[in-house]
Amino acid sequence: MAYRQTALVEARLHDNRSRILAAARRLVSEGGWKEAQVASVAAAAGMATGTVYRYFPSKAELFAEVLSAVSQREVDVLAAIAASSEGALERLHTAVSTFVQRAMRNPRLAYALIAEPCDKEIDEARLTYRAAISEVIRAVIASGQAAGSLRKDVAPDLAATVIVGGFMEGLIGPLSPLGRRQRQDTEGYRREVATLADEIATLACASVASPPPNVRPFIRRPS
Amino acid sequence: MAYRQTALVEARLHDNRSRILAAARRLVSEGGWKEAQVASVAAAAGMATGTVYRYFPSKAELFAEVLSAVSQREVDVLAAIAASSEGALERLHTAVSTFVQRAMRNPRLAYALIAEPCDKEIDEARLTYRAAISEVIRAVIASGQAAGSLRKDVAPDLAATVIVGGFMEGLIGPLSPLGRRQRQDTEGYRREVATLADEIATLACASVASPPPNVRPFIRRPS
DNA sequence: TGATGGAGTGAATTGTAATTCATTTCTTCG
DNA sequence: CGAAGAAATGAATTACAATTCACTCCATCA
Structure with a gap:
């Protein structure tokens, strides 16, 4: 058992999740649904596309x-x-x-x-x-x-x-x-x-x- | 000049157009937009998919x-x-x-x-x-x-x-x-x-x- | 320090339909 | 009939994003 999630990491995870939500919201409110693509959200949140899927099971749920x-x-x-x-x-x-x-x-x-x-x-x-x-x-x-x-x-x-x-x-x-x-x-x-x-x-x-x-x-x- | 469109053909063309519209309408009214696919419309109208595009430039216009x-x-x-x-x-x-x-x-x-x-x-x-x-x-x-x-x-x-x-x-x-x-x-x-x-x-x-x-x-x- | 396993990556895959187009079939008329 | 051109065909192509996953990177702790 060489790894257990520490508070610091947990905070970062939570922060990532919030950043994704914020980025998604910002994109929609700037360009409507046309701009609301998973890849764009990821970019806007400063992470890779795949990372979004570690926090949300699908675009729809996000x-x-x-x-x-x-x-x-x-x-x-x-x-x-x-x-x-x-x-x-x-x-x-x-x-x-x-x-x-x-x-x-x-x-x-x-x-x-x-x-x-x-x-x-x-x-x-x-x-x-x-x-x-x-x-x-x-x-x-x-x-x-x-x-x-x-x-x-x-x-x-x-x-x-x-x-x-x-x-x-x-x-x-x-x-x-x-x-x-x-x-x-x-x-x-x-x-x-x-x-x-x-x-x-x-x-x-x-x-x-x-x-x-x-x-x-x-x-x-x-x- | 071995071919010119005759009245009979013109009538068939017009009829095809109507059949496409009727089929499209029927499919929507039976299954909603989910069923309203160009291929299904063509099938319902008794013709090939490509034929639909001889009458309508796009699905949206149809x-x-x-x-x-x-x-x-x-x-x-x-x-x-x-x-x-x-x-x-x-x-x-x-x-x-x-x-x-x-x-x-x-x-x-x-x-x-x-x-x-x-x-x-x-x-x-x-x-x-x-x-x-x-x-x-x-x-x-x-x-x-x-x-x-x-x-x-x-x-x-x-x-x-x-x-x-x-x-x-x-x-x-x-x-x-x-x-x-x-x-x-x-x-x-x-x-x-x-x-x-x-x-x-x-x-x-x-x-x-x-x-x-x-x-x-x-x-x-x-x- | 290095073994362990979670987190992050982004290119490749997948899924879904619309749309195209090379080919075949049909119409017309000399 | 058969040449010419129009119409029909439907399998293959295209387009577009969502989603995946083999791999790399990082945090933890004995």
């Missing part, structure tokens, strides 16, 4: 962990807002507009994690966090319905799904590399983002607020 | 045309609804619920075309039609605002994007191979679909209907 780390923080932020003692409508508005504003802080990363085409396996990991966000929103809606401040004629889970889809889609244009024209460090940009966030949040709130819309849809001949 | 054909019909249906003389809110409700119901007629195909992970190039073609749908919805919203039946405090293009994202997301669960458990030919299924369509459409309508929601969002300390 990036799932990147996604997980970023997304979990957002879920936590939303959960904290949801847990506050404000009215349901206020919590919903704040949750949505906060999500939008935070996403716009790092648009390229948010775009990649939310919308950019990527490998199937990574895409599946997205679902998990979209579901987690949806669940937070659902709880807010359900509590608002119980308290009587929100309409009761919509299923909370469906409403939450629609709201999440809505604000994500509303974000995609502004987030996407094509939709962003302005430098991010200007006052005008900040104001635009705040306006966008408020408008999207208001749409979300309106969809579940009382009173219900008074619509009498007409019947179409099915075609 | 499937973009499949997507285009299916989507354009939906855009047309929505446009017809949008052009009717009903109130804006009624047109919006009918447009959304009609889209949902039509999608649920062929869930596997709709799922593939709307949400299933696929090649980047095909994914880009999706954007075109999502934008076209969004534009139809935007026009309805704008006309409703002009007529005074819809709130004026939301930008029509943003509202349209959010609504489209919302109803697409609301559809994904029910459309996806995992979310569908029931046979499609039962009375119960039809009723469920109708309910889903109505609920989603109602959410969409509520998000832009008058009066605006009365929300006073609280301020969070940025974290």
Whole structure:
């Protein structure tokens, strides 16, 4: 028994793992999935390609962990807002507009994690966090319905799904590399983002607020 | 000059092209993108792989045309609804619920075309039609605002994007191979679909209907 | 110090489909 | 019929990254 792992080595291993994750995250947030190749990550982390595989079993698991780390923080932020003692409508508005504003802080990363085409396996990991966000929103809606401040004629889970889809889609244009024209460090940009966030949040709130819309849809001949 | 294309041959060529498109569409609607391989399409159309390339320059263009054909019909249906003389809110409700119901007629195909992970190039073609749908919805919203039946405090293009994202997301669960458990030919299924369509459409309508929601969002300390 | 075994390396391998193209088969018409 | 050109074929090629692994390098400790 001439070798046993010592604390120093253990620390280095842990550090390597972190460096890989950081490099992976940086590459995605700079160039999207196109840049997120295992070989590039390894190079960016200052090690050989094979080394990455000593820390992660596959590319998919590596990036799932990147996604997980970023997304979990957002879920936590939303959960904290949801847990506050404000009215349901206020919590919903704040949750949505906060999500939008935070996403716009790092648009390229948010775009990649939310919308950019990527490998199937990574895409599946997205679902998990979209579901987690949806669940937070659902709880807010359900509590608002119980308290009587929100309409009761919509299923909370469906409403939450629609709201999440809505604000994500509303974000995609502004987030996407094509939709962003302005430098991010200007006052005008900040104001635009705040306006966008408020408008999207208001749409979300309106969809579940009382009173219900008074619509009498007409019947179409099915075609 | 011993050969010139005759009408008979021209007809066969056109027929081949159609067969390729039909086969491609059938494969996607049966097995999703996983089954949508050029070789499989060729086999399903009863010809050799290389032949497909005499009609389409690439896989992406082939499937973009499949997507285009299916989507354009939906855009047309929505446009017809949008052009009717009903109130804006009624047109919006009918447009959304009609889209949902039509999608649920062929869930596997709709799922593939709307949400299933696929090649980047095909994914880009999706954007075109999502934008076209969004534009139809935007026009309805704008006309409703002009007529005074819809709130004026939301930008029509943003509202349209959010609504489209919302109803697409609301559809994904029910459309996806995992979310569908029931046979499609039962009375119960039809009723469920109708309910889903109505609920989603109602959410969409509520998000832009008058009066605006009365929300006073609280301020969070940025974290 | 040198024997032991884990850690790191990166060129080579693998897997997966799209795409090509030399060859064969079919159509046309003198 | 048979020459000429178009269309079809499908096995071979290409492209591209993920993944592997035989080897080298380093840390540990008797």
